[in-house]
Amino acid sequence: MMNLKKCALHTAVAMACGLGAQLANAGATINFGEDKYIGLGFGFISSYNSKEDAVNQGSDRSNDFALDSARIYISGSFNKYIKGMLNTEKSGGGSAGSNVEVIDANVQFQLTPEVAIWAGRFLSPSDRANMAGPYYSMGGGYWANIASRYGWNGGVIGRDDGVAMVTSFLEDHLNVSFGAFEGNQIFRFSGVGAQSQSSTHKDNLMYAGRVQYDFWDAEPGYYGTGNYFGAKDILAIGVAGRYKKDGVVSPTNVVGDYKAYSVDFLLEKKDVGPGTFSAEAAYYYYGTDGVFKGEQGHAYSAGLGYLFQEQVGWGKFMPIIRYQKFNADGVTSYNSTTTAFTNTTGGGASKRFEVGTNYVIAPYNATLTATYGKEDTATASNKDFVRVALQMQF
Template sequence: MSDSVETTSEIRKNRLLSAISLLTLAAGYTSTAQAGATFKIDDTKWVSIGAGLRTSFQSVEGASGANGNKWSNDFNLDNIRLYINGQIHEYLKVEFNTDCQTCSNGGEVRVLDAIGKFEYNPYVNLWVGRMLVPAERREMNGPFYSAIYNIFSAGTPFEPADFNLTIKSDGTSAGSFGRDDGATFWGAAFDGRLQYAFGFFRGLRGGANVDDNILYAQRIAYNFWDVEKNPGYYTSGTYYGKGGDILTVAVTNQYQEDGAGTFDDVGNFRGTSVDVLMEKVLGNGGVVTLNGEYKNYGITDGYSQASRDAGGGFAMFEGNAYDISGMYLFPQQIGIGQFQPYVRYVNVLPDGSSDRDVVEGGVNYVIDGHNARVSLSWQYGDLLTKGLDYSSTASGDDVNAIKLAFQWQI
């Protein structure tokens, strides 16, 4: 799942591993002014390489021992990604990224993104291949560009492309890690303030979708203060004050006929969300960041609670969900980084199942923005035990969890 997902691009990943940098110099290629370097072939052709790693230690109350009364102790490799980007023409680019999509089960390196890009002007551009399905900010941030490390593991319900870790054709998958095969038109107008992305994707493969109906996805955002600057239609959960004063509101929607349920109990899926990012740089250099998200998901024309209770097919979430967080980046540097304490609350209210929530408090030690960060968090709630079980019999206790996490990118 989107801890599943994650956001990558030629601008973000325009950095080389140190070994590659040495090769670059040896080959006579020139470095860019950014961190790392780029293999520059001529005035219009170049290739860049990057990497990202997220790893953590987590201890959960009552998740271990013979009677489940001991704290668990788990070391996790959450993500290891390799990024390759290139430009082959003034208007043509390519992006290829991999990830360890089953890290917790030994790990297999698989294709994350494989995108052919036609980028002509700021107003209309086209990406084709396997890419992020336009969705709420959390999905467009991905884990590496979110403000909070636990953004997916204890967050609001997933979109169809995040329902399964792997892409399958047996009615249980509509993509992987927020990605799917399709095409997205994206661009911006009014000096970049109005940003849009319209996508068409395969969506659910097999099962309920016997007619191979397309999944439609849209995201429209408006920047009221400074304009967010990200590659393509990607986003970030914070800019650590380096993006100016941000106030952006976005609306997203996804729809697929026969996009949920089972072969014998079909439903049409619709997922609508609204997200807000406000980031303000204070006079003392400190940075206040607020993120908010609301989701309303529905399945019409079938897919009964009985099928969901039986655990069959594509059991997408129905109901409402909220995710609200706030943080403050202290301006003072302590050691090699800055401290950024935060609080967060997530509430999930499924139709036909019990509600669940989680409160979270933590602190990020920000060394180099999204490229180097250490996070310590505490969580409490029954979302940690009920998880993605939206059946009428879902149950779970309020438990505590502690996590120490590390993130590096180059």
């Protein structure tokens, strides 16, 4: 879709899962002529996690090392009009028994400089957190599956099979995307026992769209980022939505419509004192027609960061703070062994607060993150946690 020879910004698109507007050098490119190339790269996130009362029947603190993510990136270009990508990820919700699966496999037809068609498996238009992904978020690592729920729970690590029109206008200040997708894994890791469509249910498509406007510097590209580490001045607002009729099917064959929309905000200003200040916020609504009350409700997230320009050792320090909350309409639980399904009203709030710092060695490609926080969910009532994550891309 994009010409890598124009700028290193576009190199990040092809090499790092097509993750849009980044100043990164992730991967190596083998050229075969004008607008003909193959790009290769890989990335991983490894972490240490310690949680209060998480083992020994809730009486002892856990201490765990985990491989949160492992990705291989392959991109290619036939000419300036036809490009594609093939990317893999360690799946399974971070569990020890996870496998490797394809998360991106698509072709991009650049019809005009402003209009492209994406087809295959890729990120459907959605909120900034999902479009940025774990490697391009301000705090590093994976979401806690609290506010931006589709990014972790929906599809294949936020991806879906379908087709979308991706457009940009006003010198990349206005970006509009809209598409139709399969949408049959919306609640993949939720544990609510959601059923995909079968011969007894209608096979409707899921429609998704996003509109974003940048008031200051422009953000070219479809996939996005949550932070520019002082490379740009950003003031952006995005609105996204998705809908699938009969897209919610419970284990007891109760059917409802799936709908979700969000509004997100990002501000980043360089040269604020001795560094760069950033602020992000988002609001979400999820609807299931009451079929899964634990996946239905309003969510909020907000974060602040400050990147000091002075280098200390190998990198620069970036203190961060983040808050997420999901006010679910109830609690939904499903036991796959006994097939017991419950759906109750009330008591479904989840929240997570964390504070810490990034140590940015190379933006997007080498970052060490350490945070301390508190979380209050159905499985962890106001428990503290410590997380140290190493993120690298090559």
